[in-house]
Amino acid sequence: MAALRPATSDVNQVSLRVLKSSLASLHLPMCGPGRIWEDSHLKGVGVASSTCRCRAADPRNAMRSPMSPGLAPPTYRRTGRRAGIVHLGFGGFHRAHQAAYLDDLAHLEDLSDWAIVGAELRDDQRRMHEVMGAQEHLYTLVLKHPDGTWQPRTIGSVAGHLHAPDDPEALLRLLAAPTTRIVTLTITEGGYGIDPATNDFDPSDPDMRADLAGGGPPRSALGFLAVALARRRVARIAPFTVLSCDNIQGNGDTARSALTAFAAVRDPESAAWIEANVAFPNAMVDRITPTTSEADRLELITRFGIRDRWPVFAEPFRQWIIEDHFPTGRPGLERVGVQFVPDVRPYEQMKLRLLNAGHQVIAYSGVLAGYRFVHEAAADPELAGQLSRYLDEAIPTIEPLPGIDLDDYARTILERFANPELADTLERICAFGSDRIQTFVLPVIRARLDDGVAATEAIAAVAAWARYIRTRPDLVDRRRDDLLRAAAGLDDDPSRFLSTAGIFDELAVDPRFLAAFADALNRSRP
Structure with a gap:
């Protein structure tokens, strides 16, 4: 099903590797049958170090973990990791795409500085926060092949999750921490407040308008980014890179325009600093990721005995092309099929x-x-x-x-x-x-x-x-x-x-x- 002709360019070779990596075999078990993995929870800023251990699974807690005797946790070390990436808008696409790429890479090299911490900004997304905490931030990704084959794997690249409405300051501290070097976004087209026809900043989102009015903690993605970057500027901490993963042409340019326009309303000096110092690489993302249904979740139990309260399902195909502009560093994602180009x-x-x-x-x-x-x-x-x-x-x-x-x-x-x-x-x-x-x-x-x-x-x-x-x-x-x-x-x-x-x-x-x-x-x- 590859869309590109083989052996005609570097682009084609990368795309073929993308498809092959999508069909990676299941992870080998680390814990024995009937045992589940324990890991640390996010503690305010970053991921707290703790000792990893296996413990016997309690049948009464069968819904706590996506683990089953037939599907083990990732084989790489998940403790002592630092939150190098914060993702705003922790939905199905992120979990099937970016987090899966990072999980692939973690099996090839040490990513202890590049753990992902997800964050939900909306109050109606509380359930995701609860599920991720209960499952030790592990979840199941299932690739659905056209011939009816289901290919499950456990994703372990996420080290923590925050529900911003409960504690906005915790997210601000994490974003402002020097260890956070990349902030990725899937906040939909409307989350940027940019009119696609005019390219003018014209926010209609109520949370964004509330943030612009001031008088309280941030509620929108732009609000959190602006406040966190202002804190980094004052503390003389290098800014993080903002990497949009939304389906918008010129998504990095859109993020730059939106954030600088937003910041200019509140703090013109901060807006000028963002314009001059923050990197906003454009990126193209691709993987069809349908909404997880209850029928899918039950079928996962029937087929594999995997009891995951919020698995994610996707097609085998995936693609990620990014402009290579990360002043404070990035993971070596080219090893798992991500293509870095001058112009996306x-x-x-x-x-x-x-x-x-x-x-x-x-x-x-x-x-x-x-x-x-x-x-x-x-x-x-x-x-x-x-x-x-x-x-x-x-x-x-x-x-x-x-x-x-x-x-x-x-x-x-x-x-x-x-x-x-x-x-x-x-x-x-x-x-x-x-x-x-x-x-x-x-x-x-x-x-x-x-x-x-x-x-x-x-x-x-x-x-x-x-x-x-x-x-x-x-x-x-x-x-x-x-x-x-x-x-x-x-x-x-x-x-x-x-x-x-x-x-x-x-x-x-x-x-x-x-x-x-x-x-x-x-x-x-x-």
């Missing part, structure tokens, strides 16, 4: 306009057609044809990449979407559609129209999104109320949706876009 933008563009936008193309139409899962929609000849035609539209808008066959990459996307084992829900992809349509689909439409050619399937995806909104009074989107109002009169006046949704900008008055949007709405009328 062409790779981002390829992924965002083909994979991520492809998800948007099939998601809303799939839900409207009555499907629940991505693989179901991908098996529908009409929807699969729509996706294939969209990919044909999008490929000419992408800058050429030496050694990469974009047609092969597009075929790989069709194969990945068709993987029935992932059971990736369409609703997961439909959530926060305003951010995703802006970031993934509209750039393709603009590029096509600028070239004087039609963007039929891309615009049809926008029309399907508009119709989807009308069916979802419980819409999951940061612009929920505005979108529901705008979509109410969709059939009477399509232009009203485009002008009031607040995301289309010049496209809302482009007669070519308006005509194609109205035509797509008519063709999709129930």
Whole structure:
């Protein structure tokens, strides 16, 4: 399923190694059958040293650990580690992607200075904190292969977890500590407060607005980063590198713009220091990671006897390409397939306009057609044809990449979407559609129209999104109320949706876009 042709460039060789490392065999046991691993918990700042030990498992505590007689803890030493990486937004993607890469590397070299500490910023994510603590910060990653094979492994690269609403000062102390050298982010497009169309800082998130107003501890990711970096500046501690792992083109540039604009409101001197001293490398990330279902968790028990309260499931494919700019150092992730390049933008563009936008193309139409899962929609000849035609539209808008066959990459996307084992829900992809349509689909439409050619399937995806909104009074989107109002009169006046949704900008008055949007709405009328 490799998207790249073998033996034609360094890029291809790295990508092939990525796929091979994704299929790494299970870890060898360290503890004997019926025994579980004990490790230290995070103590305020960093990870406290303690003596590791094995102890007999108590059947009454079967849900405390992902360990089972058939799946042992990692074989590397997990005690005495320092928190070199703090991750904000500790969700499934981070656990299936970045943490898995670090786990691979920990089996090859000493990463005692590069332990991960995860942090949740939202109060409704308390359960993740509780689960990670109960399981000694271990969890199970299961790779789901298209042939029905499940490949479980235990991830041990996470050394601690914080729930920021409970103790924001603990997270600030950790971020300000000299041992923290990289802060990674998966906070979604809306977490940066940057308008994708204008690139202006325009925060709509309530937590971000509260942080800008001041008067209390931070609540948003930008708030925590700004305060922690201000403390490091005063203490003359070198700043950490900010590494965004969100699906945003130029995610490092976006993080820089957002954080400096945020800091400038509160402390212009700190903003200038951030601009001059903090590194924000761009990165491209890729691994389809569906939401973990209760059925998945129970099937994990049935197949392997693994009792994990919050396992994570993913496809075998993974990719991570990063600009190599880490002034205070980084782990040697190139050993496990991460590619470090001078400029990641062409790779981002390829992924965002083909994979991520492809998800948007099939998601809303799939839900409207009555499907629940991505693989179901991908098996529908009409929807699969729509996706294939969209990919044909999008490929000419992408800058050429030496050694990469974009047609092969597009075929790989069709194969990945068709993987029935992932059971990736369409609703997961439909959530926060305003951010995703802006970031993934509209750039393709603009590029096509600028070239004087039609963007039929891309615009049809926008029309399907508009119709989807009308069916979802419980819409999951940061612009929920505005979108529901705008979509109410969709059939009477399509232009009203485009002008009031607040995301289309010049496209809302482009007669070519308006005509194609109205035509797509008519063709999709129930």
